[in-house]
Amino acid sequence: MSDEQDLNTRLANLELLVIKTAGQDGARSLQAVHPAIPVCLAIAAIATGYLGLGLPQHYYQPVFAGLILLLLYHRQSIHMSAQPWRWPLVVLNFAVLSLLMKFLIGGGISHPFAWLQVPGLGAGDAVQEGWRSWFTPNLEIKWNDVGGITQWQIDITRVQSLFLVFTLAAVLMRFQVFASMTALLLLIISIPTLLQFNWQWVIWFLVATTICIYVQTGRANK
Numbered sequence: 001m002s003d004e005q006d007l008n009t010r011l012a013n014l015e016l017l018v019i020k021t022a023g024q025d026g027a028r029s030l031q032a033v034h035p036a037i038p039v040c041l042a043i044a045a046i047a048t049g050y051l052g053l054g055l056p057q058h059y060y061q062p063v064f065a066g067l068i069l070l071l072l073y074h075r076q077s078i079h080m081s082a083q084p085w086r087w088p089l090v091v092l093n094f095a096v097l098s099l100l101m102k103f104l105i106g107g108g109i110s111h112p113f114a115w116l117q118v119p120g121l122g123a124g125d126a127v128q129e130g131w132r133s134w135f136t137p138n139l140e141i142k143w144n145d146v147g148g149i150t151q152w153q154i155d156i157t158r159v160q161s162l163f164l165v166f167t168l169a170a171v172l173m174r175f176q177v178f179a180s181m182t183a184l185l186l187l188i189i190s191i192p193t194l195l196q197f198n199w200q201w202v203i204w205f206l207v208a209t210t211i212c213i214y215v216q217t218g219r220a221n222k
């Protein structure tokens with residue numbers, strides 16, 4: 001019985017050795033591309049993103065970008081480049097992800113009832129001259145706000161961020177029905193914002209960003 005246990009132990013150790021060797025060989029075969037390629041792609045993504053989206057206007061966007069970038073490097077989903085490319089590429093990746101967050105949660109501050117106004121009489125802007133100014137009142141019809149309703153504002157970015165967090169949490173918990181519902185609500189809320197972007201450049205920004213992230217995963221060399 002002891003000989004059989006000893007044989008099983010040796011076989012288990014041999015299997016572990018084979019697995020470790022195969023893993024090391026696989027890691028060597030998945031060397032990342034030259035860092036100059038993702039650097040150029042990141043610069044192209046930043047340029048097209050700026051032309052199509054503009055600069056991030058809410059602090060949520062760089063916060064989400066930083067958290068996602070830390071998660072990607074921590075889980076080794078993308079490779080940390082060697083010096084002297086490492087930190088410039090980290091900064092460029094952060095800028096690209098910030099613009100990507102601007103695309104996803106870039107609603108900003110909205111005044112949904114800005115169109116709600118009522119007519120009323122007010123003093124005219126033009127000054128009347130002559131004797132008619134003594135008999136004709138200088139009045140004209142003006143459009144005025146309705147109390148605090150017209151000036152009421154909502155932070156669309158905060159609402160988008162809430163639905164984005166719900167969607168990501170549902171995906172992690174594999175609650176696909178809830179994730180689909182929250183993603184649909186996020187899309188509906190984002191439609192007015194998406195229509196304001198310059199899609200002539202947004203398309204190229206999305207293409208450059210996708211390729212930039214992909215070439216840093218090492219899977220491009222499989």
